[in-house]
Amino acid sequence: LAKTTQPISMDSYEGQEVNITCSHNNIATNDYITWYQQFPSQGPRFIIQGYKTKVTNEVASLFIPADRKSSTLSLPRVSLSDTAVYYCLVVTGNQFYFGTGTSLTVIP
Amino acid sequence: DAGVIQSPRHEVTEMGQEVTLRCKPISGHNSLFWYRQTMMRGLELLIYFNNNVPIDDSGMPEDRFSAKMPNASFSTLKIQPSEPRDSAVYFCASSFRQAKSEAFFGQGTRLTVV
Numbered sequence: 001l002a003k004t005t006q007p008i009s010m011d012s013y014e015g016q017e018v019n020i021t022c023s024h025n026n027i028a029t030n031d032y033i034t035w036y037q038q039f040p041s042q043g044p045r046f047i048i049q050g051y052k053t054k055v056t057n058e059v060a061s062l063f064i065p066a067d068r069k070s071s072t073l074s075l076p077r078v079s080l081s082d083t084a085v086y087y088c089l090v091v092t093g094n095q096f097y098f099g100t101g102t103s104l105t106v107i108p
Numbered sequence: 109d110a111g112v113i114q115s116p117r118h119e120v121t122e123m124g125q126e127v128t129l130r131c132k133p134i135s136g137h138n139s140l141f142w143y144r145q146t147m148m149r150g151l152e153l154l155i156y157f158n159n160n161v162p163i164d165d166s167g168m169p170e171d172r173f174s175a176k177m178p179n180a181s182f183s184t185l186k187i188q189p190s191e192p193r194d195s196a197v198y199f200c201a202s203s204f205r206q207a208k209s210e211a212f213f214g215q216g217t218r219l220t221v222v
Contacts, residue, residue: 041216042215042216043213044211044213091209095156096141098150099150101150
């Protein structure tokens with residue numbers, strides 16, 4: 001299983017763009033990179049998934065370089081409601097193993 | 109669809125008692141996962157099923173824990189006997205069994221063993 005490493009915590013002001021980088025050096029050819037968001041007292045919620053280059057949806061963008069050994073989740077213009085824990089996963093088959101996550105705090 | 113449904117939402121029990129947590133996955137999903145979350149250990153995958161069959165239970169902490177999936181729409185996680193260190197939030201999740209998929213989580217069951 002590919003292990004992921006991401007910062008433990010980050011702070012950002014409202015309206016700023018936030019980039020959270022995750023490293024996954026031993027990612028396998030068939031693995032996908034997936035990001036989840038978790039609010040207190042709730043289960044994790046899917047944000048975005050990608051295999052290579054760039055993926056964008058209504059919530060975030062995911063940037064994956066050619067070697068796929070890292071990925072960056074980009075949240076445009078964060079608001080206070082984006083305060084949460086963000087998890088980077090490398091999904092092998094459909095096995096979802098979570099790391100420690102990044103606790104993002106958005107400051108007014 | 110109502111999403112993944114877990115019951116109960118909260119459970120307080122005495123040490124030594126049997127505890128059963130329940131999960132109804134999203135209709136049509138053929139994979140189901142049980143997770144445990146604590147401050148110390150984060151989100152741990154306990155066991156997962158594909159097409160009602162347990163595939164990997166290496167995350168189950170010990171023999172006191174057991175999980176079943178008698179049909180595609182129901183799963184249980186049982187702890188017998190329960191201990192204070194089992195206190196945690198237990199999540200159930202379901203997904204399609206395919207290489208590119210996302211898991212949908214329930215609201216969780218907060219278990220407190222006193």
